[in-house]
Amino acid sequence: MTDATDPQVLATFELTKSFGGVRAVDNATVAFQAGRINAVIGPNGSGKTTFFNCITGMIKPDSGTVEYRGRPVTGKSPDRIASAGIGRSFQLCRIFPQMTVLENVLAAARPANIGAMLRAPHRRSPDVARARDLLVRVGLDHLENSTADRISYGQQKLLELAGVLMADPETIMLDEPAGGVNPAVIDRLASLILDLNAEGRTFIIVEHNMSLVMSLSHHVVVFDRGRPIVEGSPAMVQAHPAVLEAYLGV
Amino acid sequence: MLSVSRVVRIVTLLVVAVAVVTFPQWAPNPYILSAGVVVLIYATLSTSWNFVGGFTGYMSIGHAAWFGLGAYGTGLLIARLDIPSFAALFISAAIVGLIAIPVGLAALRVRGISFVIVTVALLLVLQLVFQGLADLTGGSQGLVVPRPFPDLLRPEHHAVFFLIFTALLAVNLVAWWAIDRSRFGLRLKAIREDEDKAQALGIPTRAYKLSMFVVSGVLAALAGGLYALWFGDLDPIFVFSILFSVYAVLMALVGGIRHLFGPVLGAVIVGVGAEFFKAGFGDTQLHLVLTGGLLAVVVLFMPDGLIPAARDLIDRFRPQQSSIREVTVEQLREAERQGNAGIDAQEVGK
Numbered sequence: 001m002t003d004a005t006d007p008q009v010l011a012t013f014e015l016t017k018s019f020g021g022v023r024a025v026d027n028a029t030v031a032f033q034a035g036r037i038n039a040v041i042g043p044n045g046s047g048k049t050t051f052f053n054c055i056t057g058m059i060k061p062d063s064g065t066v067e068y069r070g071r072p073v074t075g076k077s078p079d080r081i082a083s084a085g086i087g088r089s090f091q092l093c094r095i096f097p098q099m100t101v102l103e104n105v106l107a108a109a110r111p112a113n114i115g116a117m118l119r120a121p122h123r124r125s126p127d128v129a130r131a132r133d134l135l136v137r138v139g140l141d142h143l144e145n146s147t148a149d150r151i152s153y154g155q156q157k158l159l160e161l162a163g164v165l166m167a168d169p170e171t172i173m174l175d176e177p178a179g180g181v182n183p184a185v186i187d188r189l190a191s192l193i194l195d196l197n198a199e200g201r202t203f204i205i206v207e208h209n210m211s212l213v214m215s216l217s218h219h220v221v222v223f224d225r226g227r228p229i230v231e232g233s234p235a236m237v238q239a240h241p242a243v244l245e246a247y248l249g250v
Numbered sequence: 251m252l253s254v255s256r257v258v259r260i261v262t263l264l265v266v267a268v269a270v271v272t273f274p275q276w277a278p279n280p281y282i283l284s285a286g287v288v289v290l291i292y293a294t295l296s297t298s299w300n301f302v303g304g305f306t307g308y309m310s311i312g313h314a315a316w317f318g319l320g321a322y323g324t325g326l327l328i329a330r331l332d333i334p335s336f337a338a339l340f341i342s343a344a345i346v347g348l349i350a351i352p353v354g355l356a357a358l359r360v361r362g363i364s365f366v367i368v369t370v371a372l373l374l375v376l377q378l379v380f381q382g383l384a385d386l387t388g389g390s391q392g393l394v395v396p397r398p399f400p401d402l403l404r405p406e407h408h409a410v411f412f413l414i415f416t417a418l419l420a421v422n423l424v425a426w427w428a429i430d431r432s433r434f435g436l437r438l439k440a441i442r443e444d445e446d447k448a449q450a451l452g453i454p455t456r457a458y459k460l461s462m463f464v465v466s467g468v469l470a471a472l473a474g475g476l477y478a479l480w481f482g483d484l485d486p487i488f489v490f491s492i493l494f495s496v497y498a499v500l501m502a503l504v505g506g507i508r509h510l511f512g513p514v515l516g517a518v519i520v521g522v523g524a525e526f527f528k529a530g531f532g533d534t535q536l537h538l539v540l541t542g543g544l545l546a547v548v549v550l551f552m553p554d555g556l557i558p559a560a561r562d563l564i565d566r567f568r569p570q571q572s573s574i575r576e577v578t579v580e581q582l583r584e585a586e587r588q589g590n591a592g593i594d595a596q597e598v599g600k
Contacts, residue, residue, distance in 0.1 A: 107440040109433075
C-alpha cells in the first residue's frame with residue numbers, strides 16, 4: 001500500500017461536460033495520488049467514462065481544468081496527453097483488428113528517431129523484444145502472429161493492456177477492464193495490475209465489479225450524476241450512506 | 251536461403267518489369283502504345299491516392315485536384331514563364347506540396363463522409379477557378395503546353411513518355427513499399443484501423459495523416475505535370491474531372507487498397523476495359539455503365555479487392571493451419587503446468 005502523502009499525479013478542477021441538456025460531468029474536482037490504485041465507481045450513467053474521456057482528451061470539457069503532474073493538459077489532443085504519460089483502455093475493448101497481435105503491441109512503441117521510424121521493425125530490435133516480453137507477461141505470446149480479430153474478447157482485453165504498457169505510461173486509466181470477460185481473465189488482469197502498481201505505476205480504474213474494486217484499490221471515488229459524492233478507502237466507501245443511496249436508492 | 255514462394259514472386263516481378271519496360275518495342279501500333287501511357291497515368295494516380303486511402307483509410311474523391319494543379323502548374327510555368335519543361339515539372343510539384351499542407355490541415359480535421367465531401371468540394375472549386383481564370387489558364391479553350399521533345403515523332407514521343415511514366419510509377423511503388431514495411435507504416439495502419447485508439451496510444455495522428463496527404467499530393471502533381479508534357483493541351487473539365495478521381499479510387503478498390511500492386515492491377519483492368527469500350531463503342535458511355543457494374547461486383551463480392559480475394563482462394567488449397575482451439579493433450583498439460591490452462595480453456599467457449 002502506498003503512503004497517503006505521495007504526490008498528487010492527476011487532478012481535475014470543476015470539470016464540466018454537458019451533452020445537450022444533460023450534465024454528464026458536473027463540476028468534478030478530484031485528485032489522484034501517485035503510485036496508488038484508484039477506482040472510480042458509480043451507477044450507470046453517472047459520468048465516469050465521460051470523466052475519463054475529458055481527462056484523456058477524447059472529449060473537450062466545457063469548463064474546468066485537468067492537471068497532470070502539476071501541468072495543465074486540458075483540451076490537449078489525446079496523443080499529447082498520452083505522450084505526457086497517461087495511457088488508457090476503452091470501455092468497449094479497442095484493438096487494431098486487422099493487425100497481428102504482435103503488431104498491435106508494436107504500434108504503440110515510439111520510434112526513437114526518424115531513422116528508426118522509417119526502418120522495418122526487425123525481428124531482433126529492442127522494441128520487438130519488448131513487445132514479445134509484454135505478450136509473455138499477459139499470456140498471449142503463443143498468439144503473436146494471429147490477427148487480433150481472431151482472438152477471444154478476454155484475450156483482446158489483455159492485448160489492449162499490453163498495447164497500453166508498450167507506450168510505457170506512468171499512469172494507466174482502465175475503463176471497465178473486467179467488463180465482459182471470464183473470471184480467469186479477471187484474475188490475470190488483477191494480478192497484472194497489482195504487479196504493475198508494485199513497479200510504481202499509478203492506476204485509475206472505472207469498474208463495476210465491486211469485489212475487484214474492493215480487493216485492488218487503495219482509494220475509491222464514487223460518482224453520481226456527474227459529480228464525485230464520496231471518496232476514501234474501500235472500507236469507508238462501502239459503508240457510506242450516500243453511496244448506498246446512489247446505488248440502491250435507499 | 252530464399253523460400254520457393256519468394257523466388258516465384260521475385261521472378262514474376264522481374265518478368266512483369268521487363269515486359270513493361272520493353273512494351274514500346276513490342277506494342278503493335280502507336281494507338282496501343284498511347285493507351286499504355288493512359289493506363290500508366292491511371293496506375294500512377296491510383297497508387298499516389300493509395301498513400302492516403304490505403305494507409306490511413308481516408309477516402310479522397312478529389313484526388314484529381316493535385317493532378318490538375320500539377321498539370322496546370324507545369325503548363326503555366328512553361329507557357330507563361332519559359333521555364334524548362336522538367337524544371338517546371340518539379341517546381342510545380344513542390345508548389346503543390348506547399349499548397350497541400352494548409353489544405354490537409356483543414357481537410358483532415360474531419361473524417362468519413364465529411365472528408366469525402368471536403369475533397370470533392372476542393373476539386374470542383376478548382377475546376378471552376380481554372381475555368382474562370384481564362385486569361386491565365388486559357389479556360390475552356392485549353393492551355394497549350396509546348397512539348398519537351400519537339401523533334402520526336404508521335405510514336406517516339408509516346409515511347410519516351412511511356413518509360414518516364416514507368417519510372418514515376420516505380421518511384422511510387424518503392425515509396426509505398428518502404429512505408430508499408432516501416433514502423434511509420436505500422437502506425438499509419440493503426441490510424442486506419444482505429445484512429446481514436448491510435449491517438450490514445452500516443453501516435454500523433456494529425457502529423458502522420460498530413461505527411462501522407464502531402465506525399466500523395468506531390469506524387470499526383472508529378473503525374474499531372476507529366477501528363478501536361480505528354481498530352482500538350484490542358485482543359486479544366488478533364489484534368490479536374492470528378493470521373494478521373496473516381497477512377498483512381500475504383501482502381502485501388504478493384505485491386506486492393508491494402509496491397510502494393512492493388513492500384514496497378516486495378517488500373518490495368520479498368521484502364522484497359524475503359525479504352526477498349528471507348529474504342530469499340532465510341533461516345534455511347536457504355537464504359538461508364540460497365541465501370542459502375544464492376545464497382546458493384548467488387549463491393550459485393552470482393553470488398554478487400556482482387557489481390558486479397560485471389561490470395562484467400564489460393565490459401566484454401568494449401569494445407570490448413572490448425573485452429574488455436576485445437577490443442578493436443580500434451581499442449582494442454584504444458585499450458586496447465588505454466589498456469590495458462592484456465593484462460594485458454596474458458597476462452598474457447600466464447
